[in-house]
Amino acid sequence: MRHIARAAGAAWRFIAGDDWRLALGVVVAIGVMAALVGLSLNAWWVLPVAVPVLLWISVSRAARRRGPV
């Protein structure tokens, strides 16, 4: 059981990296895009808007956590 938990943890870290919020945000953005396309909207613009915003939140949070850069 412990081995399975360790393997699952390693897989999670491999996919999510240092910031799981960034990974979750990407998954949500792709989901929103698919949902809008399902409503007959050509929502190609979702990722070009969401990705820079998510990335900025992630890097600025990382910088803030350690005080002045």
Added chain:
Amino acid sequence: MSGADLALAISVFLACAVEAVEALTIVLALGTTRGWRSALAGAGAAVVALAALVAALGPVLTSLPLDVLRVIIGGLLLLFGLQWLRKAILRWAGVKQMHDELLAFQAESRAARAHGATGSGFDGYSFSVCFQGVLLEGLEVAFIVLSVGANQHRLPLAAAAAGAAIVVVVAAGVALRAPLARVPENTLKLLVGVMLTSFGMFWSGEGAGASWPGGEVALAAIVPGVFLCAWAMAHRLRRIGGADGGDRGGAQRLGAGDAPDAGAVATDSGRLTVTR
């Protein structure tokens, strides 16, 4: 070969080269301090395992419906690309320590010496550290090769680009017999991050059913757009740091949340921590 194929082959080559440089440092450190036979055996076993993984998963992935494949693969590339890009921005802004292959080599060598003397036979420690190091460094590249190859139905091209990178890095390592400290790893990681993020956005968008303006031509806007965003973020972080009175002064500090990026660090217990 189309322009997109060429860009993908270059991305795979660069990603693989960067990871191969880091894996080479581990093998060199173990080989020079504890002997070459077990170190090379460990590295070779890991390369065989990675090749088997690509060979086994490649046909499975290519058999998936294209839209499903593109969402999964585009999403994975986007996640990997953003991880690379995030670290590159933090380094560029001076928030995170630059990767230093010489420091990584010294840390590996110290750990290898601290683990005790080697006998004349098989060195389990050396084999294990090299196997884990090469496997972990190569795993992400294997996924990138699989993703890029399966999506474009160009698995042989992606595998050849990865293989070429390994050959070049190993040849350089054998010639120099030292860690490849002069390879501009941090710049390469930034470029790979930009490419993976761009292709990840494009494919996951297409897989989700959206149509990019101009089709593949949109990549000509996405790639420079992602690069400019990364540059602007790094620039902004630097300015914020300066305005807050931070004493950057060229000294790049480590934060609490991110691991020191010294590559793969072997501990005395033989366990390995690998940072990308």
